[in-house]
Amino acid sequence: MTPLLQITNLRASIDDREILKGIDLTVNPGEVHAIMGPNGSGKSTLASVLAGREDYTVTGGSVLFQGKELLELSPEERSREGLFLAFQYPVEIPGVSTANFVKTAVNEVRKHRGEEPLEPAAFLALMRERMALVEMDPSFLQRSLNEGFSGGEKKRNEIFQMAMLDPVVAVLDETDSGLDIDALRIVASGVNALRRPNNATVVITHYQRLLDHIVPDFVHVLWNGRIVRSGDKSLALELEQRGYDWLKQEASVEA
Amino acid sequence: MSQHALVELVQNLVPAHAGGDVSMGGHGRLSALRQDGLREFVRMGIPTTRHEEWKYTNVFPFIGLDYSYAPMRWDASSASAPAVVSAAEVRDALGQHISIRVLNGIVSVDAPQLPAGLEVIELTPELVESDAGVAAALSAGAPMHANPFVALNTALLESGIVIRLAKGLALELPIHVSIETTSGQQPMLVAPRILVIAHEGAEADIIQSHHASGPSIVLDATVVEFSVAAAANVRYHKIADDSESARSISSVTADVHRDASFTSHALSVGGRFVRNDLAVRLCEPSSQGFLYGVSLLAENEYTDNHTVVDHMLPHCHSEELYKGIYDGTSSGVFNGKIYVRPQAQKTTAYQSNHTLLLSPKAQVQAKPQLEIWADDVKCSHGATMGQVNDEAIFYFRSRGIDKDMAKALLTYAFITEVVEKITLDGLRELLTHRIARKLSAESLLF
Numbered sequence: 281m282t283p284l285l286q287i288t289n290l291r292a293s294i295d296d297r298e299i300l301k302g303i304d305l306t307v308n309p310g311e312v313h314a315i316m317g318p319n320g321s322g323k324s325t326l327a328s329v330l331a332g333r334e335d336y337t338v339t340g341g342s343v344l345f346q347g348k349e350l351l352e353l354s355p356e357e358r359s360r361e362g363l364f365l366a367f368q369y370p371v372e373i374p375g376v377s378t379a380n381f382v383k384t385a386v387n388e389v390r391k392h393r394g395e396e397p398l399e400p401a402a403f404l405a406l407m408r409e410r411m412a413l414v415e416m417d418p419s420f421l422q423r424s425l426n427e428g429f430s431g432g433e434k435k436r437n438e439i440f441q442m443a444m445l446d447p448v449v450a451v452l453d454e455t456d457s458g459l460d461i462d463a464l465r466i467v468a469s470g471v472n473a474l475r476r477p478n479n480a481t482v483v484i485t486h487y488q489r490l491l492d493h494i495v496p497d498f499v500h501v502l503w504n505g506r507i508v509r510s511g512d513k514s515l516a517l518e519l520e521q522r523g524y525d526w527l528k529q530e531a532s533v534e535a
Numbered sequence: 536m537s538q539h540a541l542v543e544l545v546q547n548l549v550p551a552h553a554g555g556d557v558s559m560g561g562h563g564r565l566s567a568l569r570q571d572g573l574r575e576f577v578r579m580g581i582p583t584t585r586h587e588e589w590k591y592t593n594v595f596p597f598i599g600l601d602y603s604y605a606p607m608r609w610d611a612s613s614a615s616a617p618a619v620v621s622a623a624e625v626r627d628a629l630g631q632h633i634s635i636r637v638l639n640g641i642v643s644v645d646a647p648q649l650p651a652g653l654e655v656i657e658l659t660p661e662l663v664e665s666d667a668g669v670a671a672a673l674s675a676g677a678p679m680h681a682n683p684f685v686a687l688n689t690a691l692l693e694s695g696i697v698i699r700l701a702k703g704l705a706l707e708l709p710i711h712v713s714i715e716t717t718s719g720q721q722p723m724l725v726a727p728r729i730l731v732i733a734h735e736g737a738e739a740d741i742i743q744s745h746h747a748s749g750p751s752i753v754l755d756a757t758v759v760e761f762s763v764a765a766a767a768n769v770r771y772h773k774i775a776d777d778s779e780s781a782r783s784i785s786s787v788t789a790d791v792h793r794d795a796s797f798t799s800h801a802l803s804v805g806g807r808f809v810r811n812d813l814a815v816r817l818c819e820p821s822s823q824g825f826l827y828g829v830s831l832l833a834e835n836e837y838t839d840n841h842t843v844v845d846h847m848l849p850h851c852h853s854e855e856l857y858k859g860i861y862d863g864t865s866s867g868v869f870n871g872k873i874y875v876r877p878q879a880q881k882t883t884a885y886q887s888n889h890t891l892l893l894s895p896k897a898q899v900q901a902k903p904q905l906e907i908w909a910d911d912v913k914c915s916h917g918a919t920m921g922q923v924n925d926e927a928i929f930y931f932r933s934r935g936i937d938k939d940m941a942k943a944l945l946t947y948a949f950i951t952e953v954v955e956k957i958t959l960d961g962l963r964e965l966l967t968h969r970i971a972r973k974l975s976a977e978s979l980l981f
Contacts, residue, residue, distance in 0.1 A: 331933050332932070332933070333929060334929075354932070354937070354938075355929065355932035355933050356932045356933075356934075356935050356936060356937045356938070358933075359932070359933055359934055359935035360935045364933075365933050367930065367933075370930070371924070371926050371927050371930040373927055373930070373945070373948065374948065374952075375945075375947075375948025375949060375951050375952060376944055376945070376948045380944075381931075381934070381944075384936055384940070384944065385931075385934035385935050385936055388934075388935040388936055388937075388940075389935045392935070424948075441934065445934065445935070
C-alpha cells in the first residue's frame, strides 16, 4: 500500500531561521492524524510548506504525495493533485463571489483530471448539497468570498470548499481556532462526513476539544521543529491534563 | 520664440471680423465667442508641465504636429453618411438607441423618428443669436479662460450639436454620440462641441465614444456642456477605448440645479493619451453629483482624470469613486478637487480613489484636493495604492487556480465595484466583457 503522504526528514526555514528540523510522518489511506504542540513549535509552518507557501525555503528532506514528489509542484498543482489546506486565517476577497471562486477552482481541478466543466445547473445543485454539510446558507454563494464573514462562517466556508474539491489529503490548520462550541461541532461533522477509506485528514490543533469530534488514529506532538512523541488518541488526553512541559523536558534531555 | 504651429492653425481658421447682426450677414454672438476663444487660446498657449493642471500631462510629443482641421459640418441627410470607422460594438451593445455620429467632423443623426420632446439640432450662429438659453449655456459652461483646449474648441466653434430634452421627458432610449475620425497622411484635429440641455424633470442616458483610425495622429479636443435643470436626471458615459493614433483631450462641465442629479462614468479601457477634465457644479440646493471612473491601462497607455466638484449652495451631495489598474509602462493621473463654498452648509461630499499597480514600471499620480469653507459639512476622501495581495494569490493557488488566473480574477474584482454603477445593462455588459478580455480573464465570466 502506497502511503498518501510520506514526509521524510523535512527541513524548512524562513529568513534563514530553521523552523522544521527534520520531520518524519507517514499518512496512510483512511487515517486521521492530529498534530499538536505549543505555540511556535512549527505546526503552521508544516502546513504552509505542504501547501507550497513561497515564504518558506525547504532546506532538506522529501514529501511524497501518493508516491510523487510534492515539493517539486506549484501550490496550484498540489491542489489539483488532491492536497487541500484549510486556512487558519481564510483571506477576504472583495468582489469575487464565493460561487465564482469555488466554480473556478473546481473547474481547474476537473480540467487537470481531464474532465469537462460541470454544467451550471448541476454545479449549483452540488454546491447547495455540500453547503448543507456545514449548515451554510446558500445566500453565501453570492457574497464576496469571506468578506464580512464571522470567524465560524469563514471556517465553515473552508470545509465547504474542501467538500467541493474532494481532496485526497486534507490538512486542517487550526480550524478550531476562533470557533464556539456549536460551530466546532458543525465543522467537525462536515469533516467526518467527508472521511472515506481512500482519503486522509491531518488535523493541526492546540487543543484536545476538536479531537473529541474528529477522533484521530494517531497523535503527534511537534516541538522545536521535530515530532517528539507519537501515540494514539490517549496522548491528546494526556497533554490536556499535563500540558507540554514534561515533553519539552524529555525532548531536551534526549537532544 | 516662434508662434506654435497649432496656435497658428487656429488663428488662420478664425475669421478676423466680429460683431454685426447674423441675419444681415453679420457675425453676432457666436462669432464674438469665437474671438474670445481665440484670444484666450493665444494668451494661454500650449500648457507645459510647469502648469499646475498639466504637471504630469505632457502634450508636447504630439501637439507640435502639422495638423489639418476637420470642421464640424452638419449633414442633413442623416442616413447617407458613410461609416468611416466602425463603432459598431458600442451600438450593438446598446441595443435600440438614438445614434448621433460625428464622422470626420460631419454630424449625422440616425434615428428614424426622434421621440417627442427630444431635439437634436445643429448649433449655428443663427441659433445662438436667437436662442437665449443656448447662448447662456454656451458661455456659462466650459472653462474657456482656464483650459487652453476649451479655448481652442471655442475658437473653432462653427457648428456643434445641441441635444435638448423637454420638460418632464423621461427618455427611454439612450443617446449614443460616437466621434469617429480617420486621418490620412496628415495628422488631424477635430473639436466637436456638444451642448446638452435637460429641462425640468427630464431624464436621459448619454454615451459618448471616440474612435480614431488611419495612419496619422488624431487630436480630438471635444467639449461637452450639460445644463441640468431642476429635478432633471442625466447620466453621462464617456468610453475611451481608442486606437494607438488617438490623442483625446476632453472637457465636460455640468451645471446641476435644484433637486437634479448628474452622474458621470469615465470609462477608460484603452488609449495612448486620454485627458478628461470634468467639472460638476452643484449650483442650487439639494442637487447631486456622482462621478465614477475606471482606468484599465496596459503597455504605454495614459489616462489623466482631472475632476472638480463645486458645492456652491447648501444641502448638495456628491460621491466620487475612481479606480485605476495600471500594467506595463502605463501611467495615469487622478486629480480630484472638491470645493465647498461658505454658503454650502449641510454638504455631503465623499471622494475615493484606488489604484492597483500590476507592474513595477507603471506609474500613477493621485492628488485629492479639498477646499472646505463651510463648517457644517460631511466630507471625506481616501486614496489607496497597492499591488495585488500576495496572500490572496496564495489562497487562490491553494485551490488549484494558477497565478495568472488568480491575478486576473483579483484585478477584475477590484474594478467591478465601479462598473456595477453603470445602470444601462447593455453598456455594463460591454464594459465587463471588454475588461475581462483586456485582463485575459474571459473564463471568469459566468
